[in-house]
Amino acid sequence: MNPPIAPPVLAPLRHPPRIPRPLVPRMLRRITGRCSACRVPLALARAAVAACLGASAVFAPASLAQDAAITVRIGSAEPMTGSLAAVGMDNTNAVRLAIEELNRRGMVIGGKRVLWELDAQDDQGDPRQATQVAQKFVDQKVNGVVGHASSGSTGPAAPIYARAGIPQITPASTDSSLARRGHATFFRLLADDDAQSESLARYAADTLHLRTVVVIDDRTAYGQGQADGFARAAKASGLSVLAREYTNDKASDFSAVLTRVRSLRPDAIFYGGLYGQGGPLLRQMRRLGIEARYIGGNGSCLPAMAQAAGEAVNGALCAESGLPLQSMPEGEAWLKRYRARFGAATVQTFSPYAYDATMVLAAAMAKAGSTEPRKYLPYLRDIGYDGVTKRGIRFTPQGNLIAPAVTIEEFRDGRQTVLGVQQLP
Numbered sequence: 078m079n080p081p082i083a084p085p086v087l088a089p090l091r092h093p094p095r096i097p098r099p100l101v102p103r104m105l106r107r108i109t110g111r112c113s114a115c116r117v118p119l120a121l122a123r124a125a126v127a128a129c130l131g132a133s134a135v136f137a138p139a140s141l142a143q144d145a146a147i148t149v150r151i152g153s154a155e156p157m158t159g160s161l162a163a164v165g166m167d168n169t170n171a172v173r174l175a176i177e178e179l180n181r182r183g184m185v186i187g188g189k190r191v192l193w194e195l196d197a198q199d200d201q202g203d204p205r206q207a208t209q210v211a212q213k214f215v216d217q218k219v220n221g222v223v224g225h226a227s228s229g230s231t232g233p234a235a236p237i238y239a240r241a242g243i244p245q246i247t248p249a250s251t252d253s254s255l256a257r258r259g260h261a262t263f264f265r266l267l268a269d270d271d272a273q274s275e276s277l278a279r280y281a282a283d284t285l286h287l288r289t290v291v292v293i294d295d296r297t298a299y300g301q302g303q304a305d306g307f308a309r310a311a312k313a314s315g316l317s318v319l320a321r322e323y324t325n326d327k328a329s330d331f332s333a334v335l336t337r338v339r340s341l342r343p344d345a346i347f348y349g350g351l352y353g354q355g356g357p358l359l360r361q362m363r364r365l366g367i368e369a370r371y372i373g374g375n376g377s378c379l380p381a382m383a384q385a386a387g388e389a390v391n392g393a394l395c396a397e398s399g400l401p402l403q404s405m406p407e408g409e410a411w412l413k414r415y416r417a418r419f420g421a422a423t424v425q426t427f428s429p430y431a432y433d434a435t436m437v438l439a440a441a442m443a444k445a446g447s448t449e450p451r452k453y454l455p456y457l458r459d460i461g462y463d464g465v466t467k468r469g470i471r472f473t474p475q476g477n478l479i480a481p482a483v484t485i486e487e488f489r490d491g492r493q494t495v496l497g498v499q500q501l502p
Contacts, residue, residue, distance in 0.1 A: 146190040149448045151176060151435055152214040153195060154224030154234065156202035160326075160353035163381045163425055164226055168248055169197050170419050171428035172223050175435035177418075184439070187446045193439075200225055204233045211237040219243065220448050221438040223431055227351070228252030228299035229326075235260045242451045246437060248430035251375060251398055252302040256475040262450075264457060264472050266430040266437075267398035268481035268501060270299075273374045274306035276483040276499050277347075277396045281372060282314040284496075285394075287344040289317045291369070293334060293358070294349035295326040303374045304349030311347075319343050324358075326350060331358050335365050343369045345394075351376035356385020363389045370394060378484075379426050383491045390488045394496075397426060397484040399466055401495050404484075405429060407465040433464035 153172040155165035172195060179193045196219055200207040207230035214222055215237060222238060222245040225231045231250040238245040239260040246264045247255075253269040281287045290311055294304035308318050319341045322334045335358075338346060346362065346369045348355050355377045362371065371393040373382075378395035386393070402408040402424065411429060438453075440462045445453035462470045471479045485496045 146192045147186075147448065148192045148194055149186075149442070150194045150196050150217070150219045151438065152210075152217075152219040152222040152224070153197045153431070154200045154207065154210045154214070154222060154230070155197070155226050155431075156230070157197070157199040159201050159203075161202040161226060161351065164249065164379065164427060165199070165202070167425040167428045168224075168226060168431040171248075171415065171431040172197070172435050174415060174418055175432045175439075178414075179435075179439055184443065186442050186448055191448065200230050200234075202227045202230060204229050207231070207234045208237060210234070214238075215241040215243065220442070220450060222246070223248060223434040223438070225250060226427065227297070228255060228302065229297045231255055232298050235263050238262050242454065244438065244441075244450055244454050244457055246434035248434050249375075249427040250299070252298050253306060254298070254302060256473075256477045260476070262454065263476040264434075264437075265476060266434055266466065266470070266478055267375075267427075268483050269398070269477060270303045270306045270374060271310075272481060272483050272501050273396040273398055274303065274310040276485060277372055277374070277394070278307060278310035278314040278316060280485050280497065281311070281345060281370075281394070282316050285370070287316065287370065289319050289341075289343045290345040290347055290372070291320045291322060291338050291341060291343045292318055292347045292349070293322040293324060293338075295328070295351070295354055296323055297326050297350065299376065300326065300348075300350035302349070303376070304347065307347050307349065307372075307374075324350075324354065326354060328354055329357055331361050332365070335361055335367060338369075339365055339367050345370040345372050347372045348377065349374065352379050352382040352385050356382055356387075356390070359386040359393060360389045375426065378486055378493065380493070381425060383488060388491075390491060393488045395486050395488075395493075397486055397493075398481065399426075399430065399484065400482050400498065401484055401486075401493075402429060404495075404498070405466050406463070406468050411465040429465045433462075433466050433470065436464060437462050437470060 153169050155168045157165040176193045176195045184191045198210040200210045207225055211234035226249040228250040231247050239262045244262050251270045253271045292304050292308050294300040355373050359371050373395045375398045378397040383390045441453045441456040441460050442448045444456045458472045464470050481501050483499045486493045487496055
């Protein structure tokens with residue numbers, strides 16, 4: 078057996094000769110030879126050729142290209158400033174928690190490692206700002222969107238996502254008409270206003286034995302949709318609607334409306350709107366001596382409602398579009414993780430749905446083997462994902478959640494107390 082030949086010593090070249098690229102394989106064969114016993118190590122042979130070709134020649138292992146991560150960007154559109162900031166920041170944190178957990182899992186989709194990124198944008202709960210955020214997401218080619226929170230923002234943003242083919246899952250928008258607009262990219266993770274209204278009206282008539290009600294709304298898509306739905310459901314349940322009154326989502330003084338209402342002496346006042354106006358409305362009701370029961374939809378069924386209404390909140394009735402956190406399949410475990418990450422601040426109603434929305438998008442991508450919106454969109458509807466909020470999450474052809482729940486609650490000592498849960502088909 079011949080002794081091994083020492084590797085050649087390569088002196089640096091001041092002016093490396095130009096060697097045509099087709100000659101590189103031939104040079105490698107000449108350097109390494111055909112005898113396995115006397116072959117110069119391949120790495121050294123490559124170094125020799127690299128020295129001849131100059132520093133611009135780079136030999137990257139093929140495995141690096143195969144293992145390269147792809148970036149998947151999830152857009153989160155929430156009102157992080159303004160009167161709905163408590164809800165918006167909470168939802169954004171929930172999406173952030175999901176993104177961080179997905180990155181720790183090290184998912185592989187379509188043979189590529191996935192790096193998940195959050196693109197959080199403030200839509201201010203304003204329809205005009207929401208369209209700008211939606212267009213920004215489209216221009217940046219995000220892979221999916223969680224949002225928006227308010228129905229007034231989701232309404233004008235939804236067609237923008239639909240035209241771009243980007244799936245959008247709202248964790249909070251309950252306006253029933255949103256699902257009737259025919260956007261194939263629209264999905265929501267909780268019961269709509271019609272389901273809430275029917276449950277509230279039936280409870281008010283059958284359990285509380287109320288007979289008369291005045292309906293007030295804030296003239297937003299969300300508030301008006303809730304008020305219209307409750308008025309219809311109230312009449313069907315035997316309640317008499319004494320009057321319809323209106324305010325707006327920026328109002329802070331409700332004395333004119335409430336003065337008219339006081340003379341009617343209703344058993345209840347239903348408010349279609351959010352806690353930012355619902356709380357002050359309730360305070361002013363009590364200040365004017367109106368003892369009618371306050372009833373609100375999920376926009377009033379939030380811990381922030383107690384802060385906005387103060388002591389007047391006690392006795393207020395509301396409906397939550399889903400199960401209480403403690404009754405959710407993974408609610409307690411999720412809450413522990415959420416608080417470990419973001420502190421023990423109060424968790425608002427919709428954040429578990431924002432978390433699940435993010436995970437549902439990821440599950441559809443994994444099932445499709447693609448992160449491209451148009452490729453994984455068909456897998457969303459029947460995804461069957463077991464989430465924090467619900468087992469076997471699936472959607473109707475219109476994008477509504479199949480078999481949602483509605484929880485009737487009452488504020489007692491400033492806290493929400495469950496009165497009953499209705500499971501819908």
